[in-house]
Amino acid sequence: MSAYVILCRAFQKLARLGQSLWPWREPIFLRGPGSANGLPAFIKSLGLRRVLLVTDPGLMRLGLPRPLIQGLEKAGLHCAVYDKTAANPTPRNFEEARWVYRQAKSDCIVAFGGGSPMDCAKMVGFLVAYPYKKAHKVKGVQPLRLWRAPPLFAVPTTAGSGSEATLAAVVTNPAMNAKYTVISPRLRPNYAVLDPALTLGLPPRFTAQTGMDALTHAVEAYISRGHTKRTDARALEAVRLIFDNLETAHADGRNMPARDAMLYAAHCAGLAFTRAYVGYVHGIAHALGELYNIQHGLACAVALPHVLMAYGKAAHARLANLCDAAGLSTPGQSVADKAEAFIRTLRILNTSLGLPARFTCIREDDIPKIAARALKESNPLYPVPRIWRQAQCEDVVREIAKGGVTDDH
Numbered sequence: 139m140s141a142y143v144i145l146c147r148a149f150q151k152l153a154r155l156g157q158s159l160w161p162w163r164e165p166i167f168l169r170g171p172g173s174a175n176g177l178p179a180f181i182k183s184l185g186l187r188r189v190l191l192v193t194d195p196g197l198m199r200l201g202l203p204r205p206l207i208q209g210l211e212k213a214g215l216h217c218a219v220y221d222k223t224a225a226n227p228t229p230r231n232f233e234e235a236r237w238v239y240r241q242a243k244s245d246c247i248v249a250f251g252g253g254s255p256m257d258c259a260k261m262v263g264f265l266v267a268y269p270y271k272k273a274h275k276v277k278g279v280q281p282l283r284l285w286r287a288p289p290l291f292a293v294p295t296t297a298g299s300g301s302e303a304t305l306a307a308v309v310t311n312p313a314m315n316a317k318y319t320v321i322s323p324r325l326r327p328n329y330a331v332l333d334p335a336l337t338l339g340l341p342p343r344f345t346a347q348t349g350m351d352a353l354t355h356a357v358e359a360y361i362s363r364g365h366t367k368r369t370d371a372r373a374l375e376a377v378r379l380i381f382d383n384l385e386t387a388h389a390d391g392r393n394m395p396a397r398d399a400m401l402y403a404a405h406c407a408g409l410a411f412t413r414a415y416v417g418y419v420h421g422i423a424h425a426l427g428e429l430y431n432i433q434h435g436l437a438c439a440v441a442l443p444h445v446l447m448a449y450g451k452a453a454h455a456r457l458a459n460l461c462d463a464a465g466l467s468t469p470g471q472s473v474a475d476k477a478e479a480f481i482r483t484l485r486i487l488n489t490s491l492g493l494p495a496r497f498t499c500i501r502e503d504d505i506p507k508i509a510a511r512a513l514k515e516s517n518p519l520y521p522v523p524r525i526w527r528q529a530q531c532e533d534v535v536r537e538i539a540k541g542g543v544t545d546d547h
């Protein structure tokens with residue numbers, strides 16, 4: 139084992155120790171078709187009176203937030219709306235929404251949408267609590283201080299990011315051409331409303347991509363060395379539900395049970411990865427998103443089988459368990475056979491969802507840069523099954539470009 143690997147593992151152990159002191163409060167969640175209709179009365183019952191609703195322009199055009207806004211007003215609550223959240227939210231979004239929050243004298247925040255509006259709302263809560271902080275300066279793990287953020291209610295309309303369950307917000311700063319994460323236990327929403335009726339109109343392409351993002355969260359959390367009994371249970375549940383329901387939700391968007399299962403699966407995957415972390419799939423997917431503007435879930439879907447294959451034996455035992463959880467194992471299979479069967483099924487799943495096996499847009503000249511960015515994000519933070527250096531990561535990115543099979547065991 140090299141000195142670098144020893145240092146990474148030591149860092150991960152220390153981080154785990156430090157985080158065991160964090161307040162791991164989970165959001166209280168309401169689930170089921172129509173559950174969002176009960177939100178206004180619930181907010182009122184908590185003695186709150188003035189809501190800032192954070193959403194995005196696409197959802198406003200579709201009119202999806204309208205019933206909730208009307209419900210809030212009918213319940214006698216004041217509702218200000220910030221609907222300019224970008225597809226990958228920026229510090230400018232956070233500053234603007236904080237301004238609306240202050241102008242409207244709001245006392246709580248409702249995040250309505252996919253990962254983008256939810257992350258935006260989380261950052262607004264943070265910035266309201268720290269009125270003197272500038273949005274573009276908030277990065278990385280935030281020190282644990284006793285600050286009071288306004289109560290945050292998250293209403294996801296995609297089944298993917300799981301942001302309603304996590305301690306993180308992903309920030310894109312176009313001025314610096316950078317995408318980074320802000321992490322704090324206090325960023326986690328207090329309440330999550332999992333209403334599958336809101337996801338019925340999600341187009342098949344987004345259903346596939348966001349669903350594969352959720353599956354990647356569950357898989358990376360499960361094979362992470364940072365896993366706990368609790369994160370394992372969540373990740374296994376998510377994998378089982380996604381294998382049982384993603385293709386149905388993709389083929390028949392109005393199938394309520396499949397949408398309900400997917401929304402809950404994405405939530406479970408969020409609960410798992412926020413504690414156990416993700417891995418190199420996310421490191422590479424973020425780099426591909428930055429360079430080629432590839433949608434996050436799509437980048438994860440394509441990278442996932444390649445990265446798992448490249449982990450080799452280090453991930454076999456855990457992947458074999460996932461193969462069992464997904465109901466893919468056959469009697470007499472060895473651990474290695476099960477791991478390979480699981481990876482093979484991921485490739486088949488991508489094909490059946492109409493997703494590609496590779497990215498031809500990756501230029502050979504860019505590969506060192508992609509690998510460097512992926513490793514900068516991942517090492518030493520993510521407790522991946524095997525720690526890679528630049529050359530190994532470049533090989534995997536090359537396979538993602540070619541669509542070949544990376545197998546180094």
Ligand SMILES: NC(=O)c1ccc[n+]([C@@H]2O[C@H](COP(=O)([O-])OP(=O)(O)OC[C@H]3O[C@@H](n4cnc5c(N)ncnc54)[C@H](O)[C@@H]3O)[C@@H](O)[C@H]2O)c1
Nearest residue numbers: 196197252253254295296299301304306307308337339340
């Ligand atoms: N904080 C976290 O823990 C975390 C985790 C993973 C991803 N993320 C971030 O989340 C973002 C991605 O989130 P996402 O994949 O949910 O997409 P998104 O929120 O960016 O939404 C994508 C598009 O789908 C549309 N949309 C959303 N719900 C819809 C619905 N029900 N019907 C029709 N259209 C709908 C939106 O208007 C938007 O145009 C990225 O910025 C990513 O970095 C955050």
Ligand SMILES: [Fe+2]
Nearest residue numbers: 299351355434
């Ligand atoms: Fe993700």
